Amino acid sequence: MIINVENLHKWFGPLHVLRGIDLTVAPQEVVVIIGRSGSGKSTLLRCLNFLEEPSAGTITIDGQTVSAGLRMRASLRTRAGRQRILALRLKTGMVFQEFNLFPHMTALENILEGLVTVKKIPKEQAVLIGEQCLAKVGLSDKRDEHPIRLSGGQKQRVAIARVLAMEPKVMMFDEPTSALDPELIGEVLDVMLQLAQEGTTMLVVTHEMGFAREVADRIIHIHEGQIAEVGPPKQILSNPEDKRTAAFLRTFTRFERGTS
Amino acid sequence: MSVDTVRQPGATTADPDLSMGLELLAAQNRARLIQSAKVGAVCVGLVALLAATLLQLRIDVPYAARHYGYVLQGVSTTLWVSLVSIFFATVLAVFGALGRLSRNSIAQGVSGLYVSVIRGTPLLVQLWLIYLGLPQIGTELIGLGFPRLGRLFILRAVQSGILALSLNYGAYMAEVFRAGIQSVGHGQREAAQSLGMTHWQMLRRVVLPQAIRVIIPDVGNNFIFMLKDSALVSVIGVLEITGRAGRLARRDSKVMEMLLVAAAAYWIMTIIASWLQSRLENRMARAYRH
Numbered sequence: 001m002i003i004n005v006e007n008l009h010k011w012f013g014p015l016h017v018l019r020g021i022d023l024t025v026a027p028q029e030v031v032v033i034i035g036r037s038g039s040g041k042s043t044l045l046r047c048l049n050f051l052e053e054p055s056a057g058t059i060t061i062d063g064q065t066v067s068a069g070l071r072m073r074a075s076l077r078t079r080a081g082r083q084r085i086l087a088l089r090l091k092t093g094m095v096f097q098e099f100n101l102f103p104h105m106t107a108l109e110n111i112l113e114g115l116v117t118v119k120k121i122p123k124e125q126a127v128l129i130g131e132q133c134l135a136k137v138g139l140s141d142k143r144d145e146h147p148i149r150l151s152g153g154q155k156q157r158v159a160i161a162r163v164l165a166m167e168p169k170v171m172m173f174d175e176p177t178s179a180l181d182p183e184l185i186g187e188v189l190d191v192m193l194q195l196a197q198e199g200t201t202m203l204v205v206t207h208e209m210g211f212a213r214e215v216a217d218r219i220i221h222i223h224e225g226q227i228a229e230v231g232p233p234k235q236i237l238s239n240p241e242d243k244r245t246a247a248f249l250r251t252f253t254r255f256e257r258g259t260s
Numbered sequence: 261m262s263v264d265t266v267r268q269p270g271a272t273t274a275d276p277d278l279s280m281g282l283e284l285l286a287a288q289n290r291a292r293l294i295q296s297a298k299v300g301a302v303c304v305g306l307v308a309l310l311a312a313t314l315l316q317l318r319i320d321v322p323y324a325a326r327h328y329g330y331v332l333q334g335v336s337t338t339l340w341v342s343l344v345s346i347f348f349a350t351v352l353a354v355f356g357a358l359g360r361l362s363r364n365s366i367a368q369g370v371s372g373l374y375v376s377v378i379r380g381t382p383l384l385v386q387l388w389l390i391y392l393g394l395p396q397i398g399t400e401l402i403g404l405g406f407p408r409l410g411r412l413f414i415l416r417a418v419q420s421g422i423l424a425l426s427l428n429y430g431a432y433m434a435e436v437f438r439a440g441i442q443s444v445g446h447g448q449r450e451a452a453q454s455l456g457m458t459h460w461q462m463l464r465r466v467v468l469p470q471a472i473r474v475i476i477p478d479v480g481n482n483f484i485f486m487l488k489d490s491a492l493v494s495v496i497g498v499l500e501i502t503g504r505a506g507r508l509a510r511r512d513s514k515v516m517e518m519l520l521v522a523a524a525a526y527w528i529m530t531i532i533a534s535w536l537q538s539r540l541e542n543r544m545a546r547a548y549r550h
Contacts, residue, residue: 049453049454051450051453051454082458086456086458087456089453089454089455089456090456092454093454094450094451094454096447096450096451098447100445100447100448100450100451101451102448102451102465102466103470104469104470113455113465114455114456114457117455117457117461117465118455118456118457118461119456162455163454166455166456
């Protein structure tokens, strides 16, 4: 297992957002997480790379385990504890809804940043890796452009390249196309499809049901902080066993004629 | 402006209303120029009116003409004091801002106290404390048997002035720098953290380079304020512009003449510095807009 989450809880003050989540992601598996906004799906992702500090539970990524709770809080104050978190973050890569490219750097420099600053790879070698990743997402001609000159879809593809270059064990996508104009969504989903076909381990939070049907090995429906249902796309999307899943999916077909 | 320069890249069809648009544009530009000329004329007229009034009141222009050189010799001192002070103030402001944002309780405490005390007391009082108050402590220390340490507390007038201005402006600028650092989007930090950057790496590579957009204009603005505030160091005897003007004014009872020369010197310096500043800001804006 690349990711193994046991009994994950997260409170924001009195708000119990994640209520005992158990989750596994196997190597080369593509897991898609669906659910209403506020259901906790983004929070779940953000706990896995510790952008949010989990309140309770255990997270194991590529063999390295962290137990949430008071002991973790204490270890965060130590240098060793903080370095463990950084090491864990290197095993995952996050693609954000808002892209979060560094505006003062060109596309290539965005990709180089992690390689040179964090992984201490020498610049010439890093440039080769960076150019490869940029080519993979189809943006070699934009290597010297700043993000402000790129479209949303291009920015997201650069963001994907930035994560690819770091060679994480699992790539996490937090609603990668939700901030894009409809005509730009396709180019990003194409890149994600290609990555999935190449055997990349992916954990994707998305509303793109078509993408989920085509690419996911498993779909997890999260409802109010708990897992409502897990299964292959054929089950979840066409024959959901749980009433909540069926209700959630109905909101997607409100304005469509015929069945999805 | 010819038709060709207005053609949008990528437009393949000619715009039939192009000439109308160009005429409107030209008319707007003309109106803008006329307005500027009118405002300029008003300014010139006001200055002329002021000059005429002063001449009627028998301002001693020949005296001013003979002695303005002496006053202007203070420009180098004013510039020196201002430049050195703004440099140290900027350094203090960066540490102050980082301290205020730090998770370290010592850093937060020291910077918080520094900002509060300096912003809560008048610059003049701070100046006197440094020039007159510190030597008092210094002589005490010498008396107690710490001659080397004690002598450190006894500063000359120029040194006191620079120290006071640096500490003072550093505190005010620290707050602006802090706001600038905080204005860098949260998502930027999250992206940096996801890549595995340490706190310092994130600051150095992602946050501060973006905060610079707020910081540089603020340093420029404060330098312009500093040029004027530097006049305060004349009260402890530094012979910069105001000090020299005041000296002659007191000696020959030509107060209005000398102080007007001083005022004109500051005004011209400010105009030049402001012009340089807006050129710098335009350069920066262009780099981000492409």
